Amino acid sequence: MTVEFPPAPAVAGFSLSGDKPFTIDSAENAALCRSTGVEPAADGTAHEIYFFIGTQVGMGQTVAGLCQVCEFDVEEGPMMGGSQVTFQQPLKVDQPYLVTGEIKSLTRKPSRKFGAMDMLEYELRLSLPDGTPVLSTTNTWALPRRNLV
Amino acid sequence: MTSSASNLTVGTALQPFRLEFVDPEWMKTWAVALHDPNPIHLDVEVVKAKGLGDRVINQGPANLAYIINMLKKAIPGSTIESLDVRYVDNVLGGDAVEAAGSVTDIAIDASGTRITCDVWLKADARDLVIKGVAVVSIAV
Numbered sequence: 001m002t003v004e005f006p007p008a009p010a011v012a013g014f015s016l017s018g019d020k021p022f023t024i025d026s027a028e029n030a031a032l033c034r035s036t037g038v039e040p041a042a043d044g045t046a047h048e049i050y051f052f053i054g055t056q057v058g059m060g061q062t063v064a065g066l067c068q069v070c071e072f073d074v075e076e077g078p079m080m081g082g083s084q085v086t087f088q089q090p091l092k093v094d095q096p097y098l099v100t101g102e103i104k105s106l107t108r109k110p111s112r113k114f115g116a117m118d119m120l121e122y123e124l125r126l127s128l129p130d131g132t133p134v135l136s137t138t139n140t141w142a143l144p145r146r147n148l149v
Numbered sequence: 150m151t152s153s154a155s156n157l158t159v160g161t162a163l164q165p166f167r168l169e170f171v172d173p174e175w176m177k178t179w180a181v182a183l184h185d186p187n188p189i190h191l192d193v194e195v196v197k198a199k200g201l202g203d204r205v206i207n208q209g210p211a212n213l214a215y216i217i218n219m220l221k222k223a224i225p226g227s228t229i230e231s232l233d234v235r236y237v238d239n240v241l242g243g244d245a246v247e248a249a250g251s252v253t254d255i256a257i258d259a260s261g262t263r264i265t266c267d268v269w270l271k272a273d274a275r276d277l278v279i280k281g282v283a284v285v286s287i288a289v
Contacts, residue, residue: 063183
């Protein structure tokens with residue numbers, strides 16, 4: 001028997017561009033490096049994981065806000081599905097960056113575990129204030145839709 | 150087993166990066182950095198109430214950071230060009246984890262050496278947490 005679900009919210013193209021620069025704090029970078037078992041770089045470069053942190057913090061939505069755009073309550077537990085990133089240049093501490101991006105797709109599909117889930121894909125780009133590209137990243141989240149079954 | 154580009158070949162196993170104890174205290178620092186106050190990373194009582202076990206859950210980006218550390222240590226002097234990973238499972242507070250990888254392709258041109266690797270993170274208690282592909286480069 002095929003189960004019919006209502007369509008996912010039409011959010012493709014929704015802007016996730018931030019409205020103010022994001023700067024990697026050198027003390028925070030040092031703390032996060034040490035939390036993962038390494039010392040911060042001495043040359044002013046930041047840990048590469050700031051590709052995720054910087055774009056998430058600098059985009060125009062909080063995680064809860066992004067979920068809300070998708071008509072999903074963050075309390076339901078969004079799950080990270082995957083991350084892709086391509087670097088054009090290294091990340092540096094104390095360097096302002098701008099974040100632009102948008103939702104690429106929200107696709108509803110059956111789930112053996114949850115009954116139904118929406119797969120959210122969004123792309124974010126980090127650039128220098130003069131527009132020079134630094135990196136682009138695409139994240140995928142699974143949003144379980146227990147209420148649809 | 151730390152490698153320079155000259156002694157890497159397809160199939161070379163990268164030196165693992167191991168963390169013996171994922172400290173729940175550090176999850177508070179990550180929560181602030183990520184601007185993500187989700188209590189499943191911070192409050193074990195919330196984790197229990199949600200039926201997610203009895204230990205706080207490490208943030209996914211922290212898990213990916215262990216893989217990045219492995220790449221940087223295993224191939225000194227390299228620059229990460231790209232990562233493409235899937236989050237398969239969680240790391241829990243108190244877990245021991247190990248990031249590792251293997252070389253799948255090496256391309257050399259005038260600008261340097263580009264090395265493609267399968268990478269993964271495993272938690273001792275539950276096996277695979279992250280898997281994916283990384284491309285790193287070493288300039289001439």
